[in-house]
Amino acid sequence: MLEVNGLKKAYAKKQALENVNFSLRPGTSFGFLGPNGAGKSTTMKILTGIVKADSGSARLFGKDLTREPAAVSRFIGYVPQEITLYEKLSAYDNLLFFGEAYGVSGKELKQRIHDVLARTGLLERSKDIVSTFSGGMKRRINIAAALLHRPKLLILDEPTVGIDPQSRNHIFEMIRELNREGVTIIYSTHYMEEVEALCDEVAIMDQGSIKAMGPLGELLEQYGSNAIYLEVPGLAELPHDPDVTSYRKEGSGWLLETGSSAAVMQRLLRLASQHRWDVKQLEVVRPSLESVFLKVTGTALRD
């Protein structure tokens, strides 16, 4: 459905995209995971025609996004990082405006506005002006605006930054529902838990290129390591274990990454009994996307 090859983009002296390649099958929910400045927004802006790539190509349904933007844009719904709405207009009038901009009009547009407002849970607020809405409600209207023309590909750039948990859950449910209905999703975020909750495929992006990509389960298997979580109140340091690849403080305990969890677990139990540790928790934790990110980029996403 989407083929992206060798995208490069520089802003002044900053090389924002080094070389971005990926392809998507229809119906995928694709997570773009990376820290601030990785190049996620630039990639999405190139796909939506807002920014021009210096080189490379992107084809949607076989059509070049840069050469035939009009033929392609009707298939794409774009939710930019910054909320883009007319504050002094009602939700309904905003949707009228965006619907017409996307080429929908008349009775069909009225029906679509009703449908997308119902989907966002804001039907009762349709006549209220947007400036009276919370950040999360504005974001939901922003997403609704991108759905009016029934896009086949929905691109969302960090849509949950700074919004309330209720709106966040609502947005997640909407995205899942759209995806179940066959809409392909590209979802950019720097929150790993969002990718884990929403996406079946992931691209890990850092410093202008994709460092690893694939189905979430395969990435976890290929790059993720098992870990052991140990919580012993007052334990300031842990004895070195040759099979532990990294030790990290996590909550009130320690997270020990290892490829040999059974052996490490046995030794920890022995130590606990020898030193009479007051063990509050000791368990094997399944590989996380965080450990994949660390392995692939050499840095923790939270840093």
Ligand SMILES: Nc1ncnc2c1ncn2[C@@H]1O[C@H](COP(=O)(O)OP(=O)(O)OP(=O)(O)O)[C@@H](O)[C@H]1O
């Ligand atoms: N209009 C611009 N002019 C100059 N530099 C830019 C511009 N837009 C982005 N950049 C730079 O390009 C790099 C990639 O930015 P981009 O916004 O694509 O990253 P991102 O992964 O989306 O991060 P964020 O989550 O902060 O949006 C960054 O170093 C950024 O500072």
